[in-house]
Amino acid sequence: MTSEQTFIAVKPDGVQRGLVGEIICRFEKRGYKLAAIKLVTPTQEHLEKHYEDLKDKPFFKGLITYMGSGPVCAMVWEGREAVKVGRQLLGATNPMASQPGTIRGDYAIDVGRNVCHGSDAVESAKKEIDLWFKKEEVNSWKKAEHDWVYEK
Ligand code: CDP
Numbered sequence: 679m680t681s682e683q684t685f686i687a688v689k690p691d692g693v694q695r696g697l698v699g700e701i702i703c704r705f706e707k708r709g710y711k712l713a714a715i716k717l718v719t720p721t722q723e724h725l726e727k728h729y730e731d732l733k734d735k736p737f738f739k740g741l742i743t744y745m746g747s748g749p750v751c752a753m754v755w756e757g758r759e760a761v762k763v764g765r766q767l768l769g770a771t772n773p774m775a776s777q778p779g780t781i782r783g784d785y786a787i788d789v790g791r792n793v794c795h796g797s798d799a800v801e802s803a804k805k806e807i808d809l810w811f812k813k814e815e816v817n818s819w820k821k822a823e824h825d826w827v828y829e830k
């Protein structure tokens with residue numbers, strides 16, 4: 679089984695709105711494995727690194743303020759095509775374009791309050807996991823359900 683990891687975060691609005699459990703649940707029930715998790719209030723410097731690709735966007739300043747406004751639940755989820763499927767579970771960036779059944783499509787309205795983050799590529803996932811977690815915080819383990827989720 680070729681497995682990959684993705685960085686998923688419940689943003690401050692998602693934490694404040696009590697959506698941590700719900701978002702974890704979506705990934706768990708789909709069959710993904712939790713490799714790392716922590717609650718952290720990120721600094722401005724940390725967020726500027728995380729979102730460095732967007733630094734020239736008009737919404738950048740507001741995005742950094744929003745993301746630093748309270749605790750974020752940072753996670754690493756692992757499994758087959760975790761990056762692509764993780765983005766599907768989240769829904770479109772703008773919740774107004776997100777399908778019902780996705781996290782944003784079920785729980786968000788405004789693009790600037792879209793409750794969750796997910797890596798957009800395997801390379802950016804690696805970069806984000808390195809930025810948010812120390813090596814020893816990312817667990818390598820065999821989940822008991824593995825052979826019931828994957829045929830091979
Ligand atoms: O988060 P995602 O990868 O789906 O989208 P992005 O293009 O990487 O943008 C990062 C975040 O910036 C979004 O999740 C929104 O919270 C915010 N954003 C915004 O406030 N206004 C926009 N027009 C686009 C993005």
Ligand code: MG
Pocket residue numbers: 796798
């Ligand atoms: Mg993005």
